[in-house]
Each structure stands twice: as structure tokens, then as C-alpha cells.
Amino acid sequence: MRHGDGQTTYGLQIQPRVGFFTDTSVCIGCKACEVACKEWNLVPEDGLVWSGNSYDNTGELSANTWRHVAFIEQQVDDGFRWLMSSDVCKHCTHAGCLDVCPTGAITRTEFGTVVIQDDVCNGCGYCVTACPFGVISKREIGGDGGMHKCTLCYDRLEDGLEPACAKACPTKSIQFGPLDELLERAHGRLEDLRESGVDDARLYGADENDGVGGMGSVFLLLDEPEVYGLPPDPVDPTRNLGAIWAAAAAAAVVLAAGVAFAFAGETDG
Amino acid sequence: MGLTGLVGRWPLLRQFSEGDALGLGRAVRSKQTEQLRPRTADADRVVKSVCPYCAVGCGQLVYVKDGAVSQIEGDPASPISRGRLCPKGSATKSLVTNPGRELRVKYRRPYGNAWEELSLDEAMEMIAERVIETRRATWQDEDADGNKLNRTMGIASLGGATLDNEENYLIKKLCIGLGIVQVENQARI
């Protein structure tokens, strides 16, 4: 069982680590994931701007876009192809955003997912630069000024429901489940595709030795990650900073009173 | 919350007391997070429905809280859709609750330059009168050869493909009664 940093702190409450397997070879680019996500999570509209970039008018992941379907029009050896792929937060094993968050707003859940807690986040933005995927940003328009990203529908998980995007996905390009099972499925699917001659098929995020310790969102791609706008070799910028961070934590004790005071603002309402 | 409680919620203390020394998991959970539940969990009722967009007929579940729709998502029990929805189907709650939806009757008088308010009942009365007048003014008993026509060509109707079967039936039945033959819908278009 692979855990994400901090997941084991849940002790007996720990749950199997869950995630997404996004099989882009069956993605039909319908964007149901984008809409289902927004409807469930009440994510605001992200601007009515026509990009001209194939059918992608979403552009990138952000505070107001937690699922983003990329469209890639390509000339390849045996003709033309149109790749589609739904991107999402990777819920990294070693999550830079989580490591750098100074307020404790970002937390690893008992499911191994990485979640920003709205009621704690003060919008400082440290997490933005710590994410090698550019997943996080601040909700400026009509929002709380806080940072937002995919929660893997944490609230739904609490009731045993699957995330809204995975549930809606018409072709099950987006699959949800225990990460171990998803990884097994992903490898199986890769094998099938390779056997049928799709030599360029590859997994992304399935390697626990990669720069983020493996991802909670695993992808099956049909081309290089860069083609989909994914970094080929993502690195958690804090991964060598463990010792430094521990020292910082100790230093934080000095600031204890101040932080405690900040928490006093939180009432039962 | 008393001081003990406050201090007890202090993340740094929790980092150590809850075995989360780095403060990455359990220790930094906020109260909101602790209380997190899907909003569908406290729905007053869940109503089975069917997607109103295309003709695939995907099953939908409509969650209702305090007399309002709180969520619409796919019905896993449907053998057609197995709980899945396309982007339009996934936007169904917005279709029902979006702020651009018109909720009141609007009236534009002939040559008018603006919409006016009108009560629903008054509008219905006026429409009934228009139908009666137009029908009477344009009625055709028979054609030039004496064949029966028994109809009006002065009124037409278009629409129905987004409506229920029962509504279509009743529209057709009413039009039959009124002698309106120009009854059409999207199936032709």
C-alpha cells in the first residue's frame, strides 16, 4: 500500500489511498468532467474567452478550473489524430503545495488526497510556486481570495461517493478508486494498447520514484507528456528541503503564540 | 469555545499530540473539514428523473433540500446511462436554477418598444381571446370544390420535442378540437 505524505497520521482512521486513472485513449473530449466538477463544487465560471486552440477554451487548471480537457491536433505517421485528455490535480505522494503551506490550510486526507481547506487558507500563494503542475491559483473573481484546486471531491468521499467528474465521464476515461487497483488497471491497459500496436502509449504519474513520489492521478497518454501540457519530469521543489523544513518547524514554536491568537478567531459560529 | 478548546485546536500542538509531526495530515484539519459531508447527504428527498437535453434519455437523480434543487447527477441504476452524463446533462442543475431564467410573464404590445408586466391569468385570458378571434376570422368550412376542411389556417404551433409525451398529446388534442392543423415540432427540423 502506497501512502501519501501525512496520510499515516490518521492511524486507525486511515483509508486506502484513492485517486484517478485517466485513460486518455478513450477520452471523447466532451468536457462532462469540467461541468460536473463545477456543478458539484460550485466553482465559478472562468471567463467567456474563445481561445481558438482547437476545442480547448478552458486553457489550464486554476482556482476556477479543476478539470481541464486538452485538445491536441496532430499529424502523425499514419495520418491525422486528435488527442483529448482531462487533466486534474495530481494529488502527489510528495506534494510541494502541502509542504510549503504555512497556515496548515493544505492537508493530506485520510484518503491520501491533498486538499486546501477554505476556512484556513489566507491566500498567501506559497503553494502556487511549489506545484510543478501549475494546478493551484487564487480565486480573485467573485471569490474568497483563497487558493483553490481539486479536492478529489473530499466531501463525496466522506460518504462513499465517487468524485463528480469520474461519475459523469461517459466513457470512463476518468476512473476513480483505490490507487493500487487503478495502477494495476493502468498497467493492464497499457499492455493491451502496446499489444495492439499503440507503441507510443505510456503511463504518467505511475512511478513512485519520480520527482513527486508518484501521483494520485495517473494518466495513460498516447504521446509525450509535454504534448498534453504536462511536465515531463515534475519535481516536488521541497523534496530536498525536508531537513530545512524541520528546522523551520522548530522555529515556528517561537511564533506559537501568534498562531494561537490567529486561531482564536475561529469560533463555533 | 474555551481556552482549552482553542489551544487544543492549535495545529502545532496537534502536530505532536496526533502523531503528525510535520503537520501534513490529521493535525491540520480545520473544523469545516471535520464536518465535511456531501450536500446530497442531507437532501430531503431524491427524485428520479430523465435528462432533458438529447434523446439518449440518461437517468438523473434530483436532490431536493428545503423545496429547492440542491444537486442533479446521473442515476447509476439506468441501463442506458449507468450514472453518466455529458456536459449538458451535467449542467442540468444550472438549467433549473440559473439566474437568467425567466420567472414572470412578459408582454409586448403591438408596435411596443418595451416589455411590460402582465399577470399569468390575464395573459391566459388574452391568449384564449386571441385564439377565438383569429379562429373565427380565418375559419375554413370547405375548399373551392366543396370538400370539407373544418379548420383554421390562421394559427400555427411549433414545438414539442423538449416536452413530455403527455403535453404533446394534449397540445395535439386541443389543436384538433380548435381546427388548428399547422401543428409541428423539431422532428421536422
Place this chain on the structure above:
Amino acid sequence: MGSNMAENHPVGFQWVMEARLRGAKVMHVDPRFTRTSAMSDKYVPIRAGTDIAFLGGIVRYIIENERWFDEYVKRYTNAPVIVDERFRDTEDLDGLFSGFDEDKRIYDTSTWHYAGMPEQETAGERSKGGTKGEQSGHGAQSGGLTHGEPPEEDETLQHERCVFQILKRHFSRYTPELVAEICGCTPEQFLEVAETMCDNSGRERTGSVVYSVGWTQHSVGVQYIRTAAIIQLLLGNIGRPGGGIMALRGHASIQGSTDMATLYNILPGYLPMPHGEEVSSLQEYLESHGSSTGRWAKFPTFSISQLRAFYGANATRENDFCFDLLPRINGDHSTYQSALDMLEGNVKGFFLFGENPAVGSANSKLQRLALASLEWLVVRDFVEIESASFWYDAPEIETGELKPDEVATEIFFLPAATHVEKDGSFTNTQRLLQWHWKAVEPPEDCRSDLGFTYHLGRKIRAKLKDSTDPIDRGILALDWAYATSGEHEEPSAAEVLREINGVGSEGKALSKYEELADDGSTSCGCWIYCGAFKEEQNQPARKTPHWEQGAVPSEWGWAWPANERILYNRASADPEGNPWSERKKYVWWDAEKKQWTGLDFPDFTPDKPPDYRPPDDAAGDEAIAGDHPFVLQNDGRGWLFASVGLMDGPLPTHYEPHESPFDNLLYGQRSNPCRQLHAHDHNRYNPAKDDAYPFVVTTYRLTEHHTAGGMSRTLAYLSELQPEFFIEVSPELAEERQLEHGAWATVITARTAIEARVMVTERMVPIVVQGRRLHQVGVPYHWGRKGLTTGDSGNDLTSIALDPNVHIQEVKAATCDVRPGRRPRGPKLLELVASYPGYEEESGDAPR
């Protein structure tokens, strides 16, 4: 083909993807490389409007290579039937069939009959008066067949006038090379599709064809589908699991609205509207539309029960069940004719129920001008659609063609309840009725269309209750007593469904249409829905989860007729009644129990043995042999050759679109000779083969929007996904016309000019047709002036040129010009359009 299933029916497409994962081959033949093409094993680009050539090539391939399913073809289709010796094919008459009247541009179909039939006037000839497309849509067009077996047959398929040989000759010139030249694909691409289809048909395998409005929206659209039917009959792919021809319809209840007949030429259940010149009495009506054989022999029971549902106790045997009160048709009263009549001031009042012709109908400019010519208009919708706002924001305001204070139209906008605010049933594209329940009350003035219609009828009846005017007899005689409940006095949808289902003499809901009587003792609003309220249970409301059911989920909703999920499923067994193969078993004859059984309800008389042969004097269902699965046809066979029922030929023929840059390579006859034209000042046509219009234009939808936009352009989450009107062009066309990706372009037809952003994409491929490189321009048509995302309307470009059978507009293939930059503003727009050629008279300018 003719369908972009992945984009327009994404959730239905899950089954295609699943089949593909299990080894099925998916092929997409389409003018555009779409999200469906991207998911297919094979994509073949073709020129818009040439599908019959492609499909006809497959028919030829099957016959030339002896790939047809011999036993199926000989026993289940009309391939062996001998046709009248006077019949002449398009191959004999340069693109016309025998019986064409040059003046009226219609056919006398009598020479298309089976040989040895008595002379008889048929429904197909009703249009003596010069009107087109009044086919009732039902199958009771016997062509004089008095018992189930045609008079002359040749089971060896060798007779030169048998259907099979006629078919063979008819398509003999549709070679791979000719297909390639007409369609713009390569012979190899064509052959791969043909071979794959044949390889995946037979006892062990089946293949299916999916189409949508990419096939129907042509001036020869019905014949597109006929060609697919011929292929599927030859390959034995009808009535079998995994087979069929899937018509993917675009709206939640577009099937139901067709069944319920909010269409001018039919009554619910595909019974014909009485025609003023044809029938003066119930007796004549029943005789002229009934059939002595097959399921339609029960026509009188359907009709009289329906009259009882309409008029209740007022319908008695003595008054011919109020047949006299039915209004009559006597021509084309379809929506396009109505719009033209609005322009003339003849149609004065108009109801719109969730429909937006100002954006969604062909030639939407003409539609808007028609709306502006009305005396009154009722718009029922969720939002203020362009069909309600035209008087102040139509493009014609900008050009000066309309001025608000000159538009006389009185408009009532009535907000509608959504599907979650009312009970009712939708019928999906598989004929499946599914109930939805009211979840919340409709807000403020919003009401269901059921409530609106009921209360409007109630108010009108109340106002007329003392009238002695004969014209009011019809409305006063209606059975309009519906129980209401709640604050809004909402009628019960379930009660209406029960009326549609039908009630017997003892007041109980009927279980099946076989129970209907012709003596007035039963009532039934729509015979094909009889059984939907079986045993007083709302059958569409059954929602047994699929995991509690087998492969055929019979307990989810209710499919018409008789809850059958695959039509004509007797064909899934061989003539002796055994499954064609274990792999494809579905419905079969149980010799021990002497009945048909299987996974589905048999679409066949349950105890009719496979070896049953009708006696000479048999009538009705008894006239259909035990090995003839097509029970709605009067001979029980699938029709390769349609001797009656179609306006424009017993066999499909490739014709060029009405507006085409090319001649017909097959015939001197360019386009469908029967196509329905409405040349008009506001419906100018592009001259064919005119250099001013060198490109082909085709309209379509995107996943992210819904038809005319009223249910999508108003929603933020959908609008942001496709936030602007754009056209799609190839890099080659962009270069040729200096179109810049992301900048503006103006598209021009003889109707008008519109502007859109330019999407230059390699998904659009120039194709070589008849030695010339052709560009096609893609125009998604969702936009208009209202909503969160606005833009010009693609349908402003399209014309009213119609299929003669069904009056559907040809918007999938026309010609256009494209220029860089935005369109002119104000009156200059009119000047630009006027500078382009066009003709508005039905005269010699109209090409053959």
C-alpha cells in the same frame, strides 16, 4: 455516417467505446473529422451530400462479391418479388423513375407496384393536387396487396424483373472508382469500409449503422436512410442483436412528440390526418388507410378508439365517432410552409413550445421576418429566446429591415416549468418511455405545458360554452375533463398517459393494442402506446436497476410497441425459428411449448409457427407467413424495393444537393427531381455550379451546446466551454482566402452574410472531387443574439429546400463563399448580399 455520435450523444457513445474495447470495428464516414472520427478505427472524409453514392457503392459491392446473407434475403425481404413490367429505372431514364410528371414534379407510382396487382390508387399518389410529402408515415400502403403473399416471385432471384435483379442493375455503376469521384474519398478507403461491413455480418456477427440529422437534413434525406436499410437487409442485420439502423434523435422527447403527432400530417400513432379531397366519411377514411393484411389491418380499431379518446362519450357509432369534427389537411402545412404563409399575412397567431426558429430553423432570417408578420405570438420557454426578442434585437433591426415600432406582433412570453418541476414521460431515441417525477414546484409564473394547454382549452371552452356556431362544435365536443391538483391546478400527467394508453369497456386500462375494438367500446389516444399503463401501472415509471436485470432490461421504462426492445426481432431466428447462431440468439421458436420465446418480447404473433403459411383468403395478421418478420409491412417482408410510400422513388439514387458545385456524374438529372423548393425574395437560392459560391457549407452542433442555444448559451458552465461563434476551415482554404486563424471571416450565401471567428484546422480536409480540389466550411449553428455567448446564426445562411417526403430542410450541404474580415454593418450588409447571384423565382433558373 451522418452522425457525430461522440459529440452529440456522448453518453450513448459509451456503448460504442465499450464495443470497440471488445473488438468491434468503428468506422466514421463524414465530411468533417470530429470527436467521433477521433475515436474510430477508420475515418473516411467525404463530400457533404454524397452519402447515397457511398452507400450505393456498398450495395453494389455486396451484390458483385456475393456477400449478401442469402437465406435472410430470400426469405425475409422482397428480393424475390417480381415488379410491374412497366417499371423503368433511373438507369433507363437518365435519373428519373417511370411515372414522372415534369410539370408537377411528382411521380405517378403505379408502375412501381408488384407485378400482378390490381390497379389501385395508393397513398403515394395522393398528391394529384400537386402537394408533396403527405405520406401519413404509416405502413398501411398496401399497393393493392390483398393477402400476405405477392402474386409473383422468383426464389432463385434470377427473374430479370425481380427486386433483386432490379437492385443489382440500379446500383451497377456505383463502382469504387465512381464512389471515389463523387464523394472525394479514395477507392481504397471505400473498399475498406465495404469489406469491414461485410466481414462483420452474417450468422455469427452483426453490424449496425448509426445516423442522425447528417442524413435527414438533405433534399433527398429519406432515401439516405433507405439505402442504409437496403444494406442492412442484404447483410441480414435487421431485427438482430447488435444490428439495426440507429436513428439518434436530438431532443429528449423528439420521438415522443412524433409519436404523439405534433406534426401536421399525422394523428397520434402515425394515423394519417384526414385529407379534405380524399375522405368525406369515416368509412372512406378507414378503407383508404387500412390494410387487409399485416398489423395495419387493425387500423379501424386504432382510429375509432382514438376518436373515443378525443371526444369521449360524444363519439358514438351514430355520429361516426365525431369523425366529421376532425380538421382536414389538403396540402403541405409543415412549419416552413407556415412561415411562408406568415410572411403573406395568412398565419396570424403562433404558439412556440420550447422551440426557437429565429435561430434553429433553416433560413432563420426568413423565420424572424415571419415572426414579425404575425398578429400575435405566444412563446413558452425558460429564457427570453431570440424568437421572443427579434422585435428589438434581430439582425434585421441593424439593417433597417425591421423597426420595433413597425412590428405589429403582440407577444406573450410565458415562462415554462423545467422537467424537474412536473411529472411526465419522455420517449427516447430507442422508443423507450421513461417517467420523470416532479421534484419541486415551478417558481412564480412558470407552468408546465400540460397545465398551460389544459387551462387554455378550459378557458376557451368556457368562453364558447353557449356558442351554437358550428365551427365551435369540435372544441366543445372534446373530452376535456382532467382532474387537477395543487395551487396551480395542475392536471395529472399520469391520467393523460392513461388516456393515451387506452381504457376498455369496463373502465380498466388496456394491456395491449390487440384489445382495441372498432365498435366504440374502447378508447385509446395512441395505439402504439397501448400497454404503457398496463394493469393500471405507470409502466414508464418502472425503474428496476440494470444490475437486477439481464441483458435486455425490460423492467426499466417501457418501450413501444408492447415493451419490445428490438423491432422485427423474429428476424433474429432463421426461417425455421432457430437462432442464426448461439452467439447471436435473441428470440426463437420453442417447438415444445409452441411459442416464440427469448430474451425480449417477440415482435411476432406469439404462437404462430415458423412453418405457418396463410390460406388464400387470410386477412390481417393471419395473412403473414410464419417466416416473415416484418409484421408492419403488408407482406411481412423487409422492403429492398419500396413500391409504395415514397414520393421520390422506390430505390435510392444519388442526386446532388440542391445547391452543389458539381454535376451529377451518374445522370443528367442533377438533383432530386421531387425536391421541394420555395423560391422567394427572402429565400433566394445560390445558382448551382456558380463560381460565386465555390465552397460547400455544412451546419452542425457541438457537444457543449444544445441546438438553438436556449438551454445552453444561457448557462455559464456550458457557455465558457464554447464561448464564441466560429467556423472551421482547412489551412489550404485559409491560405486561398487569406483567412487568419482567430480573426474574423464572413460567410455569404444568397440569403445573407454572417461573420464568425476563424478556426483553421487540419480536421477540415480539402478533398478532390471530379478532379477539382473542394473546400468545405463547417458552421456550428448554436448562436444568436441572446444568452451569455452571442453571435450570428449559422442558419441565416441556409435555405428552405426540402426533402419531398418529410419537408426536412437541406442544411447539411449547400454552397457558400467566404471572405476574410467582418461583415458589413447596416444596409451595407444587404448590398453585399445583393451583389451575389441568386434566384427567387421558381422558374427556368431552377436546375433540374
